[in-house]
Structure formats: C-alpha cells, structure tokens
Amino acid sequence: MSARAAAVDKRRLILDAAVRVFAQQGFHSCRVSDVADEAGVAYGLVYHYFASKSEMLDTLFLERWDVLLRLIHDVDEGDLEPRAKLQAIAGFIIDSYRHDPDLMKVIIVEVTRAANSFGLTHLEKIQEAFKGIEAIVERAQNEGVFSSAVPAQFASLAFYGVIEQALTGWIFGVLAAGDEEFEEAKRSVVETVCGGLEAPAGRSASAGTL
Amino acid sequence: MSARAAAVDKRRLILDAAVRVFAQQGFHSCRVSDVADEAGVAYGLVYHYFASKSEMLDTLFLERWDVLLRLIHDVDEGDLEPRAKLQAIAGFIIDSYRHDPDLMKVIIVEVTRAANSFGLTHLEKIQEAFKGIEAIVERAQNEGVFSSAVPAQFASLAFYGVIEQALTGWIFGVLAAGDEEFEEAKRSVVETVCGGLEAPAGRSASAGTL
Amino acid sequence: MSARAAAVDKRRLILDAAVRVFAQQGFHSCRVSDVADEAGVAYGLVYHYFASKSEMLDTLFLERWDVLLRLIHDVDEGDLEPRAKLQAIAGFIIDSYRHDPDLMKVIIVEVTRAANSFGLTHLEKIQEAFKGIEAIVERAQNEGVFSSAVPAQFASLAFYGVIEQALTGWIFGVLAAGDEEFEEAKRSVVETVCGGLEAPAGRSASAGTL
Amino acid sequence: MSARAAAVDKRRLILDAAVRVFAQQGFHSCRVSDVADEAGVAYGLVYHYFASKSEMLDTLFLERWDVLLRLIHDVDEGDLEPRAKLQAIAGFIIDSYRHDPDLMKVIIVEVTRAANSFGLTHLEKIQEAFKGIEAIVERAQNEGVFSSAVPAQFASLAFYGVIEQALTGWIFGVLAAGDEEFEEAKRSVVETVCGGLEAPAGRSASAGTL
DNA sequence: CATGAATGAGACTTCATTCAT
C-alpha cells in the first residue's frame, strides 16, 4: 500500500482537481497552477504524473468514455427491445451527468464538442460510440422495429445529438436540473427520437376527419 | 464615395478572411496576423475596424444568427404545417452550411458549442432561437398536431441538437457532404424528430419477414 | 487674412487642444487622435502642422518659457530691490498658473520636471531661467543686500524649487487654489526664501526673554 | 534554506537591476527585458516575482519612502532645535542620494515628480512626508522659534521643494556633486529656508560699501 | 488644406514546461 498507494492517490487527487478546474474555468482558460492549487499539491507534481496539461484531459476523457463504450457494447449484445436499448444508453449518460456534472461537462464541452482541438484528437473514440448506436439502430431496422426512412448512421448521430443538447442545456443552466427533470429527460430523449413528436392518430388534426 | 466604399470593402475583406482562418485553424489557435495576412492587409488595420480579435467572431456570429432568428420568426408566423415549419428551419440551416461551410463551422464550433467562452457570451441570442422553435412546437401541440408527451422546450432543444450534430458530422468529415446527402439530411432531421424512428404499427417486426 | 489666417487659426486650435489633453491625460498617456478630437479636426491635420507629437509639446513649452525668460531679463535690468525682483518673478509664474493652469501644468509636469525626457531636451532653456535668477541674487549679494552664506547658484535653484513645489501643490490639488491663496503664496515664496522661517528676534523663544 | 535564500536574492537582484535600468533609461523608455538582462535572469522570472513592470517601481519607492517617513517621524519626536530637525531631514535625503544616486533618481524623477502617473498613485504616501515636516514647523511656530508669517503647510512644501530641486540639479548634472558640495548643500538648504537669503539688518546695503 | 484609412514596429504579459534540489 504505502508508497505506491500514496502515489496513486496523488494522481487521482490531481485528476479530480482537474475536473473541477476545467469545468469551472474551461480547459484553455485555466492554468496548470490552478489545478495544482485546487489539488493542494506542488506545481511540479502535476508534471510528475502527467506529461502535459492535455494529458490530464485526455485521461479524464478516455477513462469515462471507455465506460460508455463498454455500456453501449453490452446493451447492443443484450436482448432488450430497441427502444429499451436506447433508453439504457440515454439513461446511462444522463445519470453520469447527474452523478458527476463537472466531469461530464468537461467531457462534453472540452472534448466531444471541441471540433478544433480535442474533438479531433479523439475523433475515433467518439466515432466508436456512434458506431455502437448505429449497430443497434441497424439491427432494429433489419428486424423491422425501426423504419428505414432514416439511415442508421443519421439516426445514431441524431440520438446522440439530442442527448448532448440536453446535457448542454443543463450545463448552460437553461434546463431545470432536479431528479424529476432528469427522469423526464430520459423519457423525452427516447420518446422524441423513437416515437417522434407528431401525434399518433392520423398525424394531423385535419387528418382525423378522414 | 469611392473612399467610403473602399473602407467598407476592407472591413468585409477582413471579416471574410477571418471566417477562413477561424474555420481552418480555430479561433484560439490562430493569430490576428494570420487573419491580416489572409486578408492581405496590414496588421494594424484589423484593429482599425475591430476592437479585438473577439469582436470579429462576435460580428460574424451576430450577423448570421440574426438572419436565422428572422427566419424562425417568419416561419413561426407563416401558416405552414408544423412539420413543414421545422423542415423550413432545418433546410435553412443546412443550406447555410452548404452555401458557406466555413462560416457555419465557425459559428457552430466557436460559438454555439463553446460553452466556456463565446457560447456563454451569446447565450441569450442562442436562446432566442430555441424559444422560437419552442413556440412552433407549442402551437402544434395546442392544435393537437404534435403530441404533448415531450415538453415543447425539450422538443425544441432536441430538434436543434439533431441539426447541430449533423453539421458537426460534416464538419468532422464523418458524414458525406454531397448535394444529395444534404437533401437527405434535411428530410432525415424532420423525419427523426417528427415521425420518430419506430416503424408505424402494422409494419412492425413481422413486416421484416416478407 | 483669409487662407493664411485660417491656417494659423487651425494651428492654434490644435495647440490649445493639446494643452487641455496633455494636462488632463498626460503627454505619454494621450494619443494624437485625442488631441485631434479635442480640437475637432481630422487626425491627419495634426501632422500637417506639426512634425510629431513631441513638437506640439516643444512648441507649447518654448512659447511660454521665452516669455518667462524675457520677464526675468527685464526684471534683472530694472532697479527694484532684490526682494521685489524675486517677488515679480514669483508673481509672474503664479499668475501664469492662475491664468492658464492647464498650460502651466503641462510645462511643469511634462517638461521641467521630466528629467528623462523633455526636461533633458530643454535643459539649456531651463538653465537660462536659473542663470537669470542667479544673476539677480549675485548682484544682491555684491550689494550686500543678500548674505553670501548661500551660493547664488543654489539660491536660484532653491527659489525656483519653492515656486515649482507650490505649483505642484495646486496641480495635485493638495493646496487650496483661490485668489487669496495665490496672493498669499506669492508673499510666502519670497518671505520664505528671503526672510527665512526663523523668527527675527533672537531666533529662538528663549531669545524673546532678553 | 539555501533555496529560500536564493529566491530572495533573485528578487533583490531584479530590483537592483531595475534601479539601474530605470535610472539610466527612464521607466517608460526601458523594456522589462532590459531589466531581466541587466539582472542576468530570464525574462519570465521578473514576472515570477512582480505582477507587473509598475510593481517594481512601486516596490522600490515604498521601500525607500517608508524609511524617510520613519526618519521624519523620529526627528519630529526628538528634542532637537527646529533648525536642527530640518537639517537632519535634509541631510538624510541628500545622503540617500549620495549613497545611491540611481535609486533616488528613480524615486524623484519617476515617482514624486511624475504628477500624471506614479506621483498620483503614491500621492498619500508623499503627502505623509509633507505632513511630518509641517508638524515640525508648526511646533516651532508655536514655540515662537519660527515666525508665523509663512503658513506651516507652505513652509513644509517649500522646504521639500528646495531639497528636491537640489537633487534635480545633481540628477541633471548641473550641480557639482562632490563630497564637499553635498555637505555645503545640506547647510544651504537649511540656511535658505530658515535663515533666509537676506543679510541680517546692520549688514545691509551699507555693508557693501566697506 | 483637409481627411482618415493604412501601416507595422514594439512591448507587456501569460503560461506551459523544465530542472535543480
């Protein structure tokens, strides 16, 4: 335990501090010293554990994103109904945000939405998630549960886009963020993308007169 | 007159150069001198027309976003079917991208998706667009054309999220970007959000066995 | 008159504006455009009349300082008592301040007290004033009216130092600046330097008991 | 320990270099890199110890001015004769110049005489010195040792003005600067302000005829 | 004379990274 464990702890300490600092100030606006201060460690120690400022963000992203990829994979292999599969994924992401908003804010804002910097670096990893969702949609289309009117690739991207926009709403503070809202959002994501906004019967008021 | 016209041109020249430079290198990665060089003007002239590097981006965003807001407003007041209204908006945004990908890339990547910087600065303007879409959805719900299963606020955000994610796909180069693809994307956006991914009842699983 | 006169007017307009701007913001803190704006003329016109920003200050200084030199010279040649001569000089400088505080502020702050810039440029001109005062003191010493305990050169410098410090007091706003105060200051300058602060009789309280 | 000591040394090193550079080139004309070069340290180290270029000057001024204030206070509380008190203050300031002409040049030229910049920033501190001298004069007037013909506030300002002008003479190089001259100047300052330039009655004009 | 757009050198400050202890 001793030395080795202490080392691991400090590393974690720095990483956790980085989450808070990146979330609050943004990756580019904060200084490495801000992270060190927040972690309560010496400036230089950050560079003992991480080769660069970027490596902290990379680490945070990859740690968490891999959990998502694993979940998508597991869901894909499970035998839930397509809608339930998407529900599981949306639920997981939203719960992730609920559990650690700062971390998710960092991942979304600084990586997946940052097309000119880290979004590009991690493009493949991000794509993997889309591919996983796409596979789920594709299978559902093959099974006839999902229509093929929308290409699976687009559907995947749309599904993720809705979730990310919801997270962005919470991040910006323009969406209410209580327990009930999170649960309702989970349902809304899936209802929007799977059920669609249009009313089921006849699809329009006038249509009802046929 | 000619002097006046020339002055206006130089300002436009700089703004247009900024679009290209911001799109290619990203706002934070480029230098003001890159913009000046791209525009073929002296360094100082940029500061003759703009108070700061940021002001160029602000200007670009506001110029274009106001056009979008006007469109949303006009669409809202028109008497199209709800789906057609959303179609018009999605079509406008996607055509904007098709017409000037660099400008839209800058607006999306550097402003609307940049939660820690310009996204925050222009939060209100961005919100205006959401409010406009929300109004359209709300009216459709009141008319019974749209279901109320999903709150209008969420629907608005979801609709925009799908479009933005599609743009991001083109920006990242992970979505094919030909004329047909753009047209198909327009349909897909609306079909996903209005119609939903699920196959209508009767064309369900069994249909796949045909 | 016409064209020539108009030209002179504009030049004067700019010079007067420069006084106000230099006084308020300081020579180094203001921009040439501030002067142009204050004068209500076009930017470039300043450079039509003056070769550089410095030249405006040089002009202002020399215009005024020459008047002072002439006065000192005239006083020196007159047949007033030594104290009255110094009184005349102190009176002139203080009246100059009273009449145009901005101009005197500029001359004092930006030139005579600016040892690293214009004070150096105009060192000789400034010295001329000291020499003039020195001549007055020297003559008074030769006549036995002034003691020779203090070298004439030092006395000259001290006399001017007292006046300049009084002006500085007004400039900084730490000395009251009404008509009475100015008159009292004139007397005080001379009384301090000529009469001295020490009480005449016996030079100490105990001496008063004789 | 040694590390701590080294750190302190570097700070001092920079400050001392700043004195030389500010004195030679003037605060505004020199670059921060000039100070770094003069100190033989890296550019960035200056900003490790000081928040800005100005902070170096502020530090230099305050360090030294506080010593002066302490001296004035001590002198004020001592039981010397009024003239001896003023003599002590003049002597201290002139010795300060003799001991470190560059430092005093910087303080005088860049701070106390710079009405538009640092003189304003440190106005209160500078005023404290005047108040201290004023207190000495006032007490002397109450004791009857000094006449009340000149207000104490004015006398204080005049006394300091004479000293500053003498320093300026040395700074400009128009006053000889040997050991004897410094000593004579000390006497002259006090003789001028306390005794006055005028010859005592009895040694008046007629004396010149001897 | 008059205008103000155009030029471009210059300097402060920031901060990621390195390194000696």
Place this chain on the structure above:
DNA sequence: TATGAATGAAGTCTCATTCAT
C-alpha cells in the same frame, strides 16, 4: 516523490506616423 524557481516563446493590442485622395 515532491517542490517551486527558472525559462523563454508566443501573441494581443497600441499608436505614432505615412499616404492616397
């Protein structure tokens, strides 16, 4: 491991001056 002093490259913004009209 841990510390924080030391390094130096990089970029924004300012503004005196020039020049075409």
